Amino acid sequence: MYVTPSSYGKVFEDIRASSMSHTTCKLVIFISCLDIDALCASKILSNLLKSELIPHKIVPIVGYEELKSMYIELDYEISNVMLLGCGGGVDLEEYFEIEDVINEEGDIISQNTPRKIYVIDGHRPWNLDNLFGSEKIICLDDGSIDDELIKHKEAYAGLIELNDIEFDEEDKSDENSDGLTDDDNNDDGDIDEPRRGMRPLKSRAELEAETDKYTALLEEYYAAGSSYAAPVSSNLYTLLSSIGETSVANLWLTIVGTMSLDAEYPHVFKRIYPLLEDEVSRINASSMIAAHDSGNDTTLTTEIDYSLFLLRHWSLYESMLHSSYLSAKLHLWTDDGRKKMHKMLAKMGISLQESKEMWTHMHIKLKRELQSKLEGVMGSHGIDQVIRKGVVRKFGFKVSVSAGDTVEALTALLESGRTNIGLDMTLFSNNRTNDDEDQESEDINHSDEKERFWVANFWSGWDALDNINILMDGLQKAKFLQQAVVRTGTALFEKRQIKHLRVFRLAVIKEGPDLDIFKNPLALTRLAVWIADNCVEADQQSLPLVLASLDPKTNTYLVLGLGARKVKRSEDDSENIVFNADAVTNKFGSAFREVAQNINARVRLDAFESSTIEVLQDDLSRFLEGLTLSGLIGR
Structure with a gap:
């Protein structure tokens, strides 16, 4: 099944009520460990659970095989499982081998696991069995299912109904040629009127045509290819908003998680990021006043940023040379491209020597004028998107780091860990x-x-x-x-x-x-x-x-x-x-x-x-x- 954002608060109340325990952990959270968005989302969720004193276990996993093996090993007492950044694309009931125990009358008398599984995953397509065919799997929808998958929901339900009809027909060995069973005839052999509410009977050809139509729609959905819909971190932030638990720290994590999608899924970033910038203005006002000019200042600010690689932590020259954006626009992988960059710096009035100084040591006047200098050469060099807005977080008097720079740092840590720079x-x-x-x-x-x-x-x-x-x-x-x-x-x-x-x-x-x-x-x-x-x-x-x-x-x-x-x-x-x-x-x-x-x-x-x-x-x-x-x- 799936729940819309308006029901997120109810979902959390259910998780809280069934996970509270003074003696044991009843909530396990599986996280895709090579996913910065999922990493940030897991930190947001953990912060919330800690504030509510809910015991939980964080389990990073690499792939589906590991997910299945670790799920199967869970204690029976685990009542809730959450999947962040994974799980939405497979039939989880089948994959985890979750089965009902059914008595002779066809009633469910027990399950081999009583737990619920909550899925927050931006990968698409959804596995429709998770959305429409299970009460044990709860998928947190970003608000798009009721808009985009209405026909697919109808097709899924239609196939189940048609399958039931087929099963019923095979089971009726005493069916008459007119489509009514002996039970539908009176004792004298006269045919009664059809029962009220009976489904109109259809021919085998009509049923097959309907089945083919529904099947084709669902096959087309799965065959369209993979994509990404919404950041997992932003879904978690929506949950926080629904229960009144937003904070500067969790907003920062959401911004970083969303920013991490910019390179590979720019359409997602461009849709969500402006909303987060508005949230910075809303949530940060009081904390700014309280922490202003303080060594504990961790406020967020929206500032001019650049499509330059780690500019605040490198030299302007190296930052430009290693910018993926400038490399593509200026062809920096060629000698001519690098010469073009040198000429651009000259037009900006910045010498090579000045450009190779660390940003922190660069003359304050040059740093302040960088925006106007870039604006003067953008049009002639086709780099109109080199200037953009970004969100920066202060860490007291020590340093300020942009969301984009944070993404680069986290990516490097997920790639290489805390090994030496040589990366053994x-x-x-x-x-x-x-x-x-x-x-x-x-x-x-x-x-x-x-x-x-x-x-x-x-x-x-x-x-x-x-x-x-x-x-x-x-x-x-x-x-x-x-x-x-x-x-x-x-x-x-x-x-x-x-x-x-x-x-x-x-x-x-x-x-x-x-x-x-x-x-x-x-x-x-x-x-x-x-x-x-x-x-x-x-x-x-x-x-x-x-x-x-x-x-x-x-x-x-x-x-x-x-x-x-x-x-x-x-x-x-x-x-x-x-x-x-x-x-x-x-x-x-x-x-x-x-x-x-x-x-x-x-x-x-x-x-x-x-x-x-x-x-x-x-x-x-x-x-x-x-x-x-x-x-x-x-x-």
Whole structure:
């Protein structure tokens, strides 16, 4: 079943009433551990539960296999389970093997688990069994189901009704040719009038046509591809609003969670973020007055921000050079592009020496004039979106950090944890050699240590949300990781290793100094977005991207499919082509699954992001060829 935002308060009251205990924990929260939005949402929820003195357990998980195994191991006393950032796309009753015990009369007399499962997940499509076919699964709707899935709800109910009719017909061995059973005839053999309220009888052909119509609608829904609807953190903030528990700290977490979607799902960010900026103005007024000029000041402010990478924590030059936005617009991966950036700085009246000073040491006059200087060159260089608004949080007198910078720091921590800047990613390798026995069968199941590493990284990100020192460490790691992205992406362009296939672009990373970094889906996604945006600006073609990165220690490729980054011609100037952040769907999840089955490839498809898959090294060529020829990925 599903509940709309107007019922969120009632949902929380139910959870509170059934989770209160002085002796045991009755509430377990499973969280996608490679998802900053889910991370922020879990912190919001934990803050709320702690304020209500509700015992709970936070369990970060990497994929569906781990989710199922840990769910099955739960104590019977657990009355409530919450899933944040995962779970919405599978039939959870079937996946968790939740069954009813039914007596001879057909009545439910017990269940193998009495608990309820609450799902808050932005991934789409929903599994409709969760929405319309279960009382044990409660999905928190962002407000779109009643607007967008009315026909699907009717089709789902219609199929159930038609299935019941079919079952009834098969069960009536004494049915007459006129469609009425012997019970519908009187003792003299005269046919009574049909009973009041009886469903009009339909022919077998009519029933089959109705079934086909409903089935086609639902198949079309699932085949449309994956997308993202609403931030999990914003759903949690809506819950807080419904019970009157909003705060500056939780609003900040919501802003960071929403900001984390900007790179991959810009349509979601652009829809939600203005509402959060309005909330900053509403909720922050009293705390600003109370904490003004205080060492404990943690207020939020809406300020001018820039599409420059970690500007407040780097030099202007490095920030521009490693900006994904400027890289795409100016082609900074080329010598000409870098020369263009140098000329732009000169037009702004900023020398190279001044631009390479750390932002904190840069002359105050230059910092104050940066906005006007950029405004003077935006039009001529096609960088109209380099200036934007952002939300900044103060941490006393120590430092101020923007939501965008916080996202970069958290991403780095989720990618690398609190390891040294060198990022010794071999912490999670199995350290096997190619001579090991059963190497082939073990390669695809190498993930246990890697997943433990990622779970540990989740807790680094969790701690950073409350500890500015850990967050600052994350900022330093973010610089290193972005340098690796730019370095690797530039090498792919320079060596012409980004191939244009029939319906998508393809890049395969087999070597290089940064190969270990791209074992992580977050890092590979960051690189994929960088490549895709640069390709769109370079050749003005809107195509999906497949990016594969080798893990030589396990002989597997991590393969990621990214939906097309749109280009759009301006109505008033046919020559002006700009990035369009409209919602796009990603069809790689179902395509990966189907191609792997068709060619019998040895793969592992377990991530909550369905467009990520692990493929054995020997099977990659066949897998990519099958994907190219399948016709499953369209423009």
